[in-house]
Amino acid sequence: MTAIQSGLLDQAIIDDRRARIVPKLQAILSSDQLKVTQEDLAPFETDGLAPYRRMPMVVALPTDKAQVIAIMKACQSEDIPVVTRGAGTGLSGGAMPHEGGVLLSMTKMNAIQNIDPDARIITVQPGIRNAAVTQAVAPYGLYYAPDPSSQIACSIGGNIAENSGGVHCLKYGLTVHNVLQATVITIDGGELTLGGESLDAPGLDLMAALIGSEGMLGVVVEAKLKLLPIPQVTKVVSAAFDDLGTAGRAVGDIIAAGIIPAGLEMMDKLSLQAAENFLNAGYPTWAEALLLCEVDGTAEEVQEHIEDVTQVLKTAGAVEVKVARDDAERELFWKGRKSAFPAVGQISPDYYCMDGTIPRGELPEVLQKISDMQDKYGLQCANVFHAGDGNLHPLIMFDGNDPVQAEKAQQYGSEILTTCVEHGGTITGEHGVGVEKINEMCVQFPGEELTQFHALKRAFDAKELMNPGKAIPTLNRCAEFGHMHVHHGEMPHPELERF
Amino acid sequence: MGQDITQTLVEQIAQAHQEARPLAIHGGGTKGFLGHDLVGEVVDITGHQGIVNYQPVELVMTVRAGTPLAEVEAALAEKGQCLAFEPPSFGSAATIGGTIATGLSGPARPYTGSARDFMLGVRVINGQGQALRFGGEVMKNVAGYDVSRLMTASHGSLGLITEVSLKVLPVAKSVKTLATSASANEAIALFNRLAGQPLPISATAWAEGQAYIRLSGAASAVDAAAKQIGGELADNSVWASLKELTHNSVAEQSTLWRLSVPQTASLDLDCPLIEWGGGQRWYTGDAPEQELRAKVEAVGGHATLYRGQAERVFHPLNPAMSALHSRIKHSFDPKALFNVGRFHPEF
Ligand SMILES: Cc1cc2nc3c(=O)[nH]c(=O)nc-3n(C[C@H](O)[C@H](O)[C@H](O)COP(=O)(O)OP(=O)(O)OC[C@H]3O[C@@H](n4cnc5c(N)ncnc54)[C@H](O)[C@@H]3O)c2cc1C
Numbered sequence: 085m086t087a088i089q090s091g092l093l094d095q096a097i098i099d100d101r102r103a104r105i106v107p108k109l110q111a112i113l114s115s116d117q118l119k120v121t122q123e124d125l126a127p128f129e130t131d132g133l134a135p136y137r138r139m140p141m142v143v144a145l146p147t148d149k150a151q152v153i154a155i156m157k158a159c160q161s162e163d164i165p166v167v168t169r170g171a172g173t174g175l176s177g178g179a180m181p182h183e184g185g186v187l188l189s190m191t192k193m194n195a196i197q198n199i200d201p202d203a204r205i206i207t208v209q210p211g212i213r214n215a216a217v218t219q220a221v222a223p224y225g226l227y228y229a230p231d232p233s234s235q236i237a238c239s240i241g242g243n244i245a246e247n248s249g250g251v252h253c254l255k256y257g258l259t260v261h262n263v264l265q266a267t268v269i270t271i272d273g274g275e276l277t278l279g280g281e282s283l284d285a286p287g288l289d290l291m292a293a294l295i296g297s298e299g300m301l302g303v304v305v306e307a308k309l310k311l312l313p314i315p316q317v318t319k320v321v322s323a324a325f326d327d328l329g330t331a332g333r334a335v336g337d338i339i340a341a342g343i344i345p346a347g348l349e350m351m352d353k354l355s356l357q358a359a360e361n362f363l364n365a366g367y368p369t370w371a372e373a374l375l376l377c378e379v380d381g382t383a384e385e386v387q388e389h390i391e392d393v394t395q396v397l398k399t400a401g402a403v404e405v406k407v408a409r410d411d412a413e414r415e416l417f418w419k420g421r422k423s424a425f426p427a428v429g430q431i432s433p434d435y436y437c438m439d440g441t442i443p444r445g446e447l448p449e450v451l452q453k454i455s456d457m458q459d460k461y462g463l464q465c466a467n468v469f470h471a472g473d474g475n476l477h478p479l480i481m482f483d484g485n486d487p488v489q490a491e492k493a494q495q496y497g498s499e500i501l502t503t504c505v506e507h508g509g510t511i512t513g514e515h516g517v518g519v520e521k522i523n524e525m526c527v528q529f530p531g532e533e534l535t536q537f538h539a540l541k542r543a544f545d546a547k548e549l550m551n552p553g554k555a556i557p558t559l560n561r562c563a564e565f566g567h568m569h570v571h572h573g574e575m576p577h578p579e580l581e582r583f
Numbered sequence: 584m585g586q587d588i589t590q591t592l593v594e595q596i597a598q599a600h601q602e603a604r605p606l607a608i609h610g611g612g613t614k615g616f617l618g619h620d621l622v623g624e625v626v627d628i629t630g631h632q633g634i635v636n637y638q639p640v641e642l643v644m645t646v647r648a649g650t651p652l653a654e655v656e657a658a659l660a661e662k663g664q665c666l667a668f669e670p671p672s673f674g675s676a677a678t679i680g681g682t683i684a685t686g687l688s689g690p691a692r693p694y695t696g697s698a699r700d701f702m703l704g705v706r707v708i709n710g711q712g713q714a715l716r717f718g719g720e721v722m723k724n725v726a727g728y729d730v731s732r733l734m735t736a737s738h739g740s741l742g743l744i745t746e747v748s749l750k751v752l753p754v755a756k757s758v759k760t761l762a763t764s765a766s767a768n769e770a771i772a773l774f775n776r777l778a779g780q781p782l783p784i785s786a787t788a789w790a791e792g793q794a795y796i797r798l799s800g801a802a803s804a805v806d807a808a809a810k811q812i813g814g815e816l817a818d819n820s821v822w823a824s825l826k827e828l829t830h831n832s833v834a835e836q837s838t839l840w841r842l843s844v845p846q847t848a849s850l851d852l853d854c855p856l857i858e859w860g861g862g863q864r865w866y867t868g869d870a871p872e873q874e875l876r877a878k879v880e881a882v883g884g885h886a887t888l889y890r891g892q893a894e895r896v897f898h899p900l901n902p903a904m905s906a907l908h909s910r911i912k913h914s915f916d917p918k919a920l921f922n923v924g925r926f927h928p929e930f
Contacts, residue, residue: 202775203847225779247725258723260732261700274903281845283692283862284736286885286898287908287927289699292732296725313781336640342663342753382781385804441721443641473722513723521726528726532713537727539914543907556727 092138093184101164101184102141108158109144109186112151117192119143128187131172131179132234135434135484136519140167140181147192149269149305156303157273159186165549166271168299170211170242173234175437176518178245178298178554185552188303190241196220197306204311205264205281210241210304214248217309226311229256232514233422241304247296249514251347251378251421254472256312258514260295265308268294268301271545281308293540298516298555301544315380318346319390320414323402324371328352328455331373332447334400335471338377339444341396343389347378348472352451355424355466355479362427365420366413368404375402375471376417424468425479432464432481436493440504441513444474450507454478454500461496463489475513476504502527517555525555526562534559585633585647589706589714589745595626596743597712599920606920608739610649611676614685616889618738618896618925628680631745634658636720643703643720645748648680655679659751667695667752671826680744686736689826690786690797693778693846693859695752699735704748707734709741710916720748739922740930741915755785755799757806760821762793763814767854770794771861775847778860782808788825789857790832795821825858828865828889832856836867838891840875844884852878865889897927905929 102120109118119125120142130137141164146152159166165185172179181187194211201224206217214235217228231250232238238248244266249258256262265279279291294301325331331350338345351359351367351374360367367374375397379389390407397405408414420427428435442450451467454476458465466479478500482493501511501524511517511524525534537556542548557565599606605623631649639662646655652672659665669689670682683705688697704718707730717730734744765773770789774796777784783800796812797819798805809816824830832855833839844850846861852875854864866875866886872893879886885898900908905927912919912930919930 200847201779203845204775204779247723247729249723253723257696257700260729261696276903276907280883281848282843282884283697283846283859284686284843287900287904288737288740288911289686289733289735290907290911292699292729292735293911296729298725313779315781339642340640342756344752381800382783382804382807384807385783385801388801388803441723443638443643443720445638445641470723475721475723508719509721510719510724510726512725513721514725516725517727525726531715533715533717533727536709536713536715536730536915540728540730540911543910543914 098141098184101162104162105158105164105186106142108162109142109155112154112158113144113146117145117147128169128181128189131169131174131177133175133177133180133518133520135490136177136180138181138183140187141184143187143189145189145192149267152188152269152303152305153273153275155186155188156269156271159549160271160273160547163547163549165552167551168241168245168303170239170245171213171237173238174242174246174518175439175515176512176520178516178518178551179242180519182552190239193305199224201226203281205308206311207306207308208240209306210244211239214238214240214243221311222314225314227314228309229262229312230259233425240307240309244295244304244307245297245299246514246516249470249473249475251349251418251470253470254348255344255346260292262310263291263295263307264310266291266294266304267306268303269305270302271547271549276302296516298518299551300541300555301550317383317386318378318380318414319386320376320378320408320417321390321393321397322406322408322417323375323377323397324368324404325373325375325401326371326403327401328373328451329448330401331375332451334375334397334402335447336444337396337400338393339472341392343379343392345377345393345472346380347376349376349421350374350469350471351421351424352467354464355428355468356420358427358431358466359420359424362423362430363419365416367420371403376421421468428466428479428481434482434484436480436482436497437515438476438478438480438497438500439512439515440501440509441473441475442504442507442509444471446507446509447471447474450476450503453503457496457499461492463492463496465496470513473513474509498524519554522554522557522561523565525557526565534562585650586630587633587647588631592626592631592743592745593708593712593714596708596710596920599624600710600712600918603918604920605923608743608922610678610681610684611651611674613672613674613677614681617685619928621922621925623920623923626743628743628745629678635746639664641720642751643748644751645704645720645746646679647746648678648744650679651675652677652679652682660754663754664751665754666701666749667691668698668701669826670698671828673827679747683735683747684737684739684744690788690822690858693862694785699732701750702731702735702747703750705731705734705744706746707742707744710918710920714745718748722750738926740912740926742921757802758797758799758819759805759809760817760819761796761798761809761812761814762817764792765789765794767857771847771857774860777812782812786822787858787860790830790855797822825856830856833865833867836890838867838869839889840866841887841889842866842879842884843887844879844882848882848884850878850882895928900927
């Protein structure tokens with residue numbers, strides 16, 4: 085899990101490519117928009133998944149669409165890979181640089197181009213921070229619903245590429261439900277408008293293909309986002325449980341009662357203790373699990389739902405149920421949850437965040453299995469999750485300076501993801517595959533699906549220059565990883581070399 | 584329950600692939616009008632039936648594509664749940680596969696979401712006769728490209744959908760419909776003004792001088808909003824007739840165009856029925872096709888023919904999109920077997 089040294093291109097090839105592309109980029113960009121020296125490149129070595137790092141060959145920072153088009157054309161003509169980078173908060177190494185490619189950083193393209201309060205649509209450049217969108221439209225009584233915990237830093241372009249979610253996606257959906265239109269530049273410099281301001285667009289739903297595509301199909305240079313009215317009233321209930329399984333079942337009980345909360349989050353003992361240490365949110369540190377359930381709507385509706393939820397939680401076995409007295413206390417409850425990652429970062433030198441998603445009903449059993457694995461790997465694991473969606477974020481704690489621990493952490497993570505797949509779930513709910521989970525993709529898709537994915541990608545990017553080596557493993561790689569599906573003793577693709 | 588004929592379907596498609604023979608996907612036949620004529624050997628999905636998994640607490644149903652939509656809706660209703668995108672059926676024979684393949688959504692569309700918004704997973708047989716599975720039964724899933732949603736509204740052009748997993752939602756505890764008299768423009772302005780406020784609006788429509796607003800949610804919320812918005816209480820049944828296009832404003836019209844436009848767009852065309860806060864307008868006049876399409880396109884929309892005569896059913900794609908569509912078609916169906924020319928003439 086450290087700098088990737090194996091399988092890198094020879095320095096001579098990198099030097100040749102750099103010599104070919106830099107003059108072309110110099111013709112497009114000003115000197116402060118182009119980074120070529122080791123010193124200038126170093127800050128771009130890694131995204132939010134720090135253990136995976138690589139020096140980019142060059143970094144380009146375009147300021148407008150025309151520059152993106154010109155850069156793409158130059159790269160296509162020189163057969164040079166392009167890795168798009170937003171804010172670099174991604175947790176799967178999706179924006180890890182390519183040692184022989186251009187890292188296209190979108191941070192300079194961060195303008196708001198238009199706000200249409202009547203149509204409830206904002207038009208932005210992709211580098212804008214998620215939180216800046218909501219801030220800009222607040223004066224109109226509107227907000228942008230997807231709110232990843234990283235919202236003060238992460239970009240809309242990155243959100244689109246990862247189909248990011250937040251604590252409110254149970255009710256308001258993921259990025260895929262909240263983006264109306266995207267302007268995309270493909271590797272040949274072509275411009276595509278996907279979606280539109282109408283509620284559907286002619287042809288195939290290519291917006292669906294784009295969202296969550298991890299920068300593999302093209303570069304988003306503009307997006308129109310759907311805005312929602314800020315709810316009149318928001319309230320949050322916190323429920324403490326003395327048993328993790330009971331808390332897991334309570335999640336199902338709330339849904340079964342016909343209530344779709346705005347957010348339904350859970351923290352286990354380790355993570356709530358870490359959070360309490362970090363900022364004194366008033367969490368009950370004795371509890372084995374804490375559920376946070378937020379309801380919003382009109383004053384009447386919220387009153388009705390809070391009563392219902394409180395009743396359901398008590399019946400489900402919550403030991404203590406607390407309704408936040410006011411907005412300040414509500415913010416505090418959430419702050420603890422939203423800072424769970426840094427809080428765990430404070431009690432452990434390193435942590436490894438997983439992102440498996442399972443059917444809600446499997447929560448108690450999978451949580452037990454994850455907990456049992458602690459002994460097997462000799463590492464502790466804190467759990468925070470978007471319980472309403474069954475999206476787990478186990479945080480495996482380890483010391484990165486200890487290679488044995490680092491290796492164990494990775495194996496632990498891999499076993500968690502395989503367990504999620506076995507329980508009818510997926511290896512990633514919102515962080516993406518990137519480079520990190522590329523092997524586990526072979527577990528999730530043991531059949532011909534991978535071939536279909538590659539074919540779909542080539543429809544956008546015939547030379548496979550966009551973010552190569554990410555998101556979708558090659559069949560060779562799966563064969564090497566040992567997870568090729570073997571049907572009646574016949575290996576698929578006998579033509580492939582095996583390792 | 585039901586019957587799984589995947590193997591038979593795979594064999595039929597694999598055979599057709601070998602012989603490069605075109606295939607025409609048939610479901611219940613209720614949406615035959617929505618697209619150009621099907622050519623080729625029939626692949627009949629109606630024999631592939633049954634609810635495979637339904638866990639009300641999970642808010643997910645997995646169902647074989649040939650299952651009648653009515654059966655799906657009845658099973659959900661029994662547990663107090665529904666397909667929140669309110670798909671029109673256009674006849675009792677409608678299948679869930681056809682519903683997803685056409686991607687049609689009903690009155691709740693702008694407020695609750697579209698068919699694709701509720702897609703979680705899909706099983707498809709591609710043009711090489713490979714049975715593939717994408718997505719799953721979980722709410723969040725970013726492993727691989729989102730083929731489930733790409734399949735929605737693809738009109739059978741990419742492959743045969745054999746099974747879908749859909750997110751389902753509880754039925755609202757209380758539903759009320761308000762009606763006030765208004766001109767079309769007044770109604771659109773009203774709908775959009777209200778949509779910017781936190782109100783439990785679940786549908787809006789204008790027809791015959793009446794603006795209709797539906798409120799859904801907790802009884803207390805619906806009652807409070809009804810008081811705030813004002814207007815007469817109307818019968819909830821109006822939404823079913825709008826959804827199925829049996830409402831008086833459009834039922835008997837021999838020409839019917841669906842115009843999908845930005846909700847606040849001002850459009851110089853007389854539309855007797857307006858839905859989706861202005862986002863879906865129905866045109867029954869006799870403007871020539873090219874002129875109509877140009878007008879709609881100028882405001883950022885597109886037009887689809889539901890009834891009558893025109894050169895094209897769906898709105899033409901621009902050259903770049905058309906080329907991309909052909910390449911995507913090729914990636915799923917390299918020998919161009921499925922529903923060729925039904926959706927767009929070029930693929
Ligand atoms: C503390 C912390 C908390 C987090 N919490 C959440 C959470 O609650 N929910 C959640 O979903 N995620 C969360 N994340 C993950 C991360 O913030 C999201 O994935 C985010 O969307 C990444 O955005 P970014 O701008 O940082 O993208 P980057 O990391 O820069 O890139 C991510 C991917 O997007 C692609 N990309 C970026 N911009 C573009 C563009 N313009 N066009 C095409 N492709 C592009 C890149 O190639 C890469 O594949 C968290 C991360 C951290 C560090």
